[in-house]
Amino acid sequence: MKEKSILHLDLDAFFVSVERKLNSELENKPLLVGGMGDRGVVAACSYETRKFGVHSGMAMKVARQLCPQAIVIKGNAGTYTRHSHEITEIIKSKVPAFEKASVDEFYADLSGMDRFFGINQFAKELRNTIIKESGLPISFGLSQNKIVSKIATGVAKPNAEKVIQMGTEKPFLAPLPVSRIPMVGSKTFQTLLNLGIREIRTLQEMPVEMLESVLGKNGRTIWKRANGIDYSPIIPFRERKSISNERTFGRDTIDMVRLRTTLTAMTESLAYQLRRGNKLTCNVSVKIRYSDYQTYTKQAKVPYTSADHLLLPKVEELFRQLYNRRLLIRLIGVKFSGLVGGNYQINLFDDSEQMLNLYNSIDKVRNRFGEHSVMRAVSLGAKTIGRMDNPFNGEPPIVLAHRNQ
Template sequence: MKIKSILHLDLDAFFVSVERKQNSELKGRPLIVGGMGDRGVVAAASYETRKFGVHSGMAMKVARQLCPEATVIKGNAGTYTKESHTVTEIIRSRVPGFEKASVDEFYADLTGMDRFFGIEQFASGLRETIIKESGLPISFGLSQNKVVSKIATSVAKPNARNIIPVGNEKNFLAPLEVNRIPMIGNKTFQTLLNLGIREIRTIQEMPVEMLESVLGKNGRTIWKRAHGIDEVPIIPFHERKSISTERTFGRDTIDVVRLHATLVAMAESLAYQLRKGNKLTSNVSVKIRYSDFQTYTKQAKIPYTSADHILIPKVEELFKQLYNRRLLIRLIGVKFTGLVGGNYQINLFDDSEEMLSLYNSLDHIRNKYGEHSVRRAVTMDTRTIGRMGNPFNGEPPVVLAHRKQ
């Protein structure tokens, strides 16, 4: 079997780096990007602040107490989205196929490229090109699989590279703390610490059955990753990947209240599916089909997000701009495109701890009792929109619903 060469690229302290690119006076100074009020949340922290214990997701009030000399900036999601697109296009122009794992993180399969030029030389050249053309620092890890490459990048940071030779994966991983392994969060890390497991070498010395008895089915995955084993493939990035839903009415309508409720229900359902699939969207579109079968769509670029309170107003705004014929409507639809992997971090500078807790709580209830166990009051009279399950298992565009009512 051919040994793979998987490259992992990660923009260093992305939001912070963008702010410093725009204002050189911020370089070298402790910097926090996030919500400005005490109830806000840290979206990103410079390396200068991290030695004081500041990290993303932390309450801004706590971060200010830990590092009172830090400069705090609210940040601009639109600017970060634009910079992310710039780096994406640089990578797209030089790599045959790549995965955009989040707004600031990429994977590329360089297997076989050594027939034309050295893989290490190519990876280093790509990194230098990104730094030169984007003005942003970026680190990379190179190994035979995604997990080891990602860990290698985290060890290399900031603004450096780390190449793990084939066969040296276990030795590289052994002295690292177990929370370097992707999928080990704070809770699992604490569980392992309570068992006296701090370094990855300890997991390497354990029978897989022992780890399974403690962590369940995730124990085997963690055990394999600790040994440098990972078979997860590169998922090619396609800008057009989308998620959508439509509603065809049994009887054409001009009931604006009903139309509004249906649109809100659609946007709410799609936003939940994004968060469930750990995705963010950068483009929203609304479709209207009138009783004479004339169909119109309107779309808008937005900063990456998966938040209801950002997506629903944009859907409402597009509908108001689009609905100008005052004819009976046969069908309406909502689509989110330009999807990338990523969590809610891109919105942290807009939100408070309470907002993040609300989303986490609502999604927890939906995951446990079903998507429609919690709904906005305005949508209560609409019929079920959406579907159970994960719409992101396959690459083609996903239509969540197309039902008559």
């Protein structure tokens, strides 16, 4: 098999690092970023707080009790989005093809570069360039595949680097705790602990069939990762990657209630699909086609998000700005673009634990009973919007079009 070199880059405690860049007095102090009230949630925490048992996703009230000396900052999703774009532009200028796995995490295929630059040296120089130009700490892992590189980055942190030579993957992984394997969440970790499995070496020594019998189909994937086996490709980052939804009306309309109902339903459906695909958007656009077939589009940048209640106001604002001809409308559409991997964490600065739990509960119901099993009252007149399958199984842009004949 041809030797590959996959680089994984991860910004250290990204939200915390940005806050420290903006205010140097926060350096080396315990810091929590997230919701300010007792019902708030920790979106990010500095390394100084983690030794007290604090972690992201924890209720802010609990985190403050565990680490009462911590400084709490609300955070700003727009600020973090701008810094994420800045890092992306630096990497884009240095690497021909890379994957933006989330707002603070990247992969790059450096295979074959040795004959020109020297892969290790290139990776070091890229990291130094990012630190110098952005002022933010970043770590990297380098190996022959994405999984081992990601684990290596975790071992290297904070603000360091780790290179795993080809053929040494299994010895590197063996002494690490099983929780280091991506895909081993708290539930799976507890299952493995109950079986007396604490280190990755134990998984390496187990027959794959045994792990499958305990963990089902995920057992084989976890076994492969424990043995340093991973063939997942780099998915090149493209700003145009998008998901959209359009509705052509059977009869041209100027009924504002109907139009708002349709826009809300489309936005709700797309936001749910973002969360289901573990994606975030940073660009919202609205399209109008009038009865004379003239089509107009307006778009706006937004902080990375997948939350209905943050996306809906922007969609409604764009529609109000766009609808100025006062003609009958034939079609309206909503599109989210600039998609990256990521979860709801970046929305936690304004939201409470109650809001986070609400989204989780609603999405669980939708996953089990269908997308339209839970919806806003204003969306009830547009039940045909959306679809059940996961659009992120493939990478090309997705267009969901619904027409009344």
